[in-house]
Amino acid sequence: MKIAMPLHENRISPRFGNAREFLVVTTTDDRDTGRQTLTLDIETPVQIAECLAREGVDLVLSGGMNSKYQREFRLRNIAVIWGLIGEAEDVLATYLNGQVFAGMGPCPPVRNPRRSPGGAKRTDERLAAKKDSRRKPVS
Amino acid sequence: MKTKKETPQGREETTELILDSIADGVFTIDQGMRITTFNKAAEQITGYARREVVGQFCHDIFKADICFKMCPLKHTARTLESIVNMEVNILNRQNQEVPISISTSILKNHKGEVVGAVETFRDLSLIHELRKEISRQYTFQDIVSKSKAIAKLLNILPDVAQSDATVLIWGESGTGKELFATAIHNTSLRKKGPFVAVNCGALPETLLESELFGYKKGAFTDAKRDKPGRFKLAAGGTLFLDEIGDLSKGTQVKLLRVLEQREYEPLGSTSTEKADVRIVAASHQDLASLVQKGEFREDLFYRLNVMKLEIPPLRDRKEDLPLLVDHFFRKFTEKTGKPIRTISKRAMKRLLHYNYPGNVRELENVLEHAFVLCKGTEIKTSHLPENLAASKDRAALQEIGKASRLPELERQVILEALERYGWDRSQAARELGMHRSTLWRKIQRHGIRSP
Known part of the structure; x- marks a missing residue:
C-alpha cells in the first residue's frame, strides 16, 4: 500500500491545497518499506489527484482538505483521512499502529501542552484506550 | 480597577x-x-x-x-x-x-x-x-431581474421555449407579458419563423375572427380578394394572443378547434387549412376565475393552460427597481439626448414607495415624464408626477393620523370583517376582538346595514 502525506517542512501541511511537497510511503504488512518525496508544481485538485493516482497512492493522510480535493480523490478510489495534525513521521507511526481515523482533530498527542485544563483526557490516553479497536480508514 | x-x-x-x-x-x-x-x-x-x-x-x-x-x-x-x-x-x-x-x-x-x-x-x-445574493442578476434575452420569482421563471423558460407546448402567460397589465412571449419565440425551434401578435381585446368579435382566420374572396360584401389570417401569417412561427380573456364565446369555440385539430377554415372557405403555429396566450385577468364565472370556456382554458407562467407585479419585486430605473435612464438619455445622469435620493425613495398599479409600463411613463420636465443633470422629486407623492399607503397613513377620520376607519374595518364572515356577527366580533353586543352597538352607530 502507498500512503501520501502533504508536507509543510516536517509536519503534515495544515491545508492540503497549500502543500507542494508530498511524502509517499510504501508499506507492507503495516511496516514502512520505502519512501520518496514528491514535489509537485501543479495547482488544480484534478492535477494533484491524478498525479498521486499515477504514483499508485491508495491513501492520503491529510490535515484540512477542501471538498474539491476530497471529491477528486474519491473519484480515483483514493481513501482520505483528514483533520490530522503533527509531525508527518508521528502521524504515520500512529496510523501504522492502527490508531488514526477520519476527522479526529489534533493527532498525535500534544507534546508539552502549556496546561491540560478541564479534566479532559489527554489525547494519548484516549488513543491508548482505543488501542485494540483498530479502525479502518474511512474514505 | x-x-x-x-x-x-x-x-x-x-x-x-x-x-x-x-x-x-x-x-x-x-x-x-x-x-x-x-x-x-x-x-x-x-x-x-x-x-x-x-x-x-x-x-x-x-x-x-x-x-x-x-x-x-x-x-x-x-x-x-x-x-x-x-x-x-x-x-x-x-x-x-x-x-x-x-x-x-x-x-x-x-x-x-x-x-x-x-x-x-x-x-x-x-x-x-448576502453579497452574492445582492449582486446576482438573472438575465434571459431582454429580461433582466434580481428577483427570485423571475429567476424561477427564467430557469424553466428555455425548456418551455424548446418544447412546442402552448403557453399561458399570466400577469398584471404592464408586467411585460409580450417581452416574455418574444423571449420564448426567440429561443424556440421556431425562431426563424415569424412572431405575430394579436390583441384580442382590441378588435370587435367579427373583425377579430377574420383577422385570425382570414377570409376568402366573396365571403361577405366587399371581400374582394382573399385575405390571409394571422394563423396563416404566423405559419412556422409563433402566434401571440394577448388579452385572451377578452375573447367572445364564439371565437373561443373556434380557437379551441384550432388547438385540438390543428386546423381551421377561413371565413367563406370550404376547405380546411393546417395551422402550423405555436400559440402563446396572455391575460391580465385570472382565467380560472373567468371560467368559474362562466365567461371563459373550461375546455379552452385547459387547452391553453399547458404551461403557465405567472409574472409577478412590480410591487412584489421592488428589488428590481434600481435595475429598471437604470435601464430606462439609458433608454431615455439616448432618445432625448439630455445629459441627465442621476436621480436624487429623495426621488428614488419616492419611486420605491410607490406601488405601481401599472407595473413596469407605469414606471417607464413616470421616468419619461421626469425626463421631459428635468432641465438639469439630476432628476428630483419635483420632476416626478404628482400622483406618486399622494400614493395610497401614504394617504392611508395620513388618514390614521387624523383623529376626525377614526370613526370612518372603524366603520371600514367593521364592514370588511362582516363581509369576510358573510355578515355573521359573532364571528366578526371574535375577529375584531370585541363582544358581540359591542359590535352590534357600533353597527347601529355607523349605520351599517347588511346588503
Whole structure:
C-alpha cells in the first residue's frame, strides 16, 4: 500500500491545497518499506489527484482538505483521512499502529501542552484506550 | 480597577469571562506560534474546543490559505504594526471553508516586552452569502431581474421555449407579458419563423375572427380578394394572443378547434387549412376565475393552460427597481439626448414607495415624464408626477393620523370583517376582538346595514 502525506517542512501541511511537497510511503504488512518525496508544481485538485493516482497512492493522510480535493480523490478510489495534525513521521507511526481515523482533530498527542485544563483526557490516553479497536480508514 | 482581593487567578478568570462574552473570535499565541487563549466565539467559528487547541500551532488549527505565505501574526510581531480587517479563508474542523475577517495586534507584558500576539476574527460567511445574493442578476434575452420569482421563471423558460407546448402567460397589465412571449419565440425551434401578435381585446368579435382566420374572396360584401389570417401569417412561427380573456364565446369555440385539430377554415372557405403555429396566450385577468364565472370556456382554458407562467407585479419585486430605473435612464438619455445622469435620493425613495398599479409600463411613463420636465443633470422629486407623492399607503397613513377620520376607519374595518364572515356577527366580533353586543352597538352607530 502507498500512503501520501502533504508536507509543510516536517509536519503534515495544515491545508492540503497549500502543500507542494508530498511524502509517499510504501508499506507492507503495516511496516514502512520505502519512501520518496514528491514535489509537485501543479495547482488544480484534478492535477494533484491524478498525479498521486499515477504514483499508485491508495491513501492520503491529510490535515484540512477542501471538498474539491476530497471529491477528486474519491473519484480515483483514493481513501482520505483528514483533520490530522503533527509531525508527518508521528502521524504515520500512529496510523501504522492502527490508531488514526477520519476527522479526529489534533493527532498525535500534544507534546508539552502549556496546561491540560478541564479534566479532559489527554489525547494519548484516549488513543491508548482505543488501542485494540483498530479502525479502518474511512474514505 | 484594582482591589485588594484580586489574585492572579481571579484576574485570569475575569479575562476569560470578558473574552467569552465577545461576539468576535479571539485567540492569542506565544512567541512560538502556539495558541495560549481561545474564546467561545472562536470555538464556534472553528469548531474546535478550547482544550483541544491550547498548545497547538495556530496554523494547524486555522489552516488559513495565507498561513505560510503571509502570516499576519508574524507580520505584526516583526513590524509591531496591527493589521485591521484582512479577509482570509480558513478550514473549520469539519473541513469547510469559512471566510473570516481578521485583525491582529501585538501582546506585551507589564514590562513592555513582547510576549506574543492577539488576533480577533469575525465570521463573514453570512455577509459573503448576502453579497452574492445582492449582486446576482438573472438575465434571459431582454429580461433582466434580481428577483427570485423571475429567476424561477427564467430557469424553466428555455425548456418551455424548446418544447412546442402552448403557453399561458399570466400577469398584471404592464408586467411585460409580450417581452416574455418574444423571449420564448426567440429561443424556440421556431425562431426563424415569424412572431405575430394579436390583441384580442382590441378588435370587435367579427373583425377579430377574420383577422385570425382570414377570409376568402366573396365571403361577405366587399371581400374582394382573399385575405390571409394571422394563423396563416404566423405559419412556422409563433402566434401571440394577448388579452385572451377578452375573447367572445364564439371565437373561443373556434380557437379551441384550432388547438385540438390543428386546423381551421377561413371565413367563406370550404376547405380546411393546417395551422402550423405555436400559440402563446396572455391575460391580465385570472382565467380560472373567468371560467368559474362562466365567461371563459373550461375546455379552452385547459387547452391553453399547458404551461403557465405567472409574472409577478412590480410591487412584489421592488428589488428590481434600481435595475429598471437604470435601464430606462439609458433608454431615455439616448432618445432625448439630455445629459441627465442621476436621480436624487429623495426621488428614488419616492419611486420605491410607490406601488405601481401599472407595473413596469407605469414606471417607464413616470421616468419619461421626469425626463421631459428635468432641465438639469439630476432628476428630483419635483420632476416626478404628482400622483406618486399622494400614493395610497401614504394617504392611508395620513388618514390614521387624523383623529376626525377614526370613526370612518372603524366603520371600514367593521364592514370588511362582516363581509369576510358573510355578515355573521359573532364571528366578526371574535375577529375584531370585541363582544358581540359591542359590535352590534357600533353597527347601529355607523349605520351599517347588511346588503
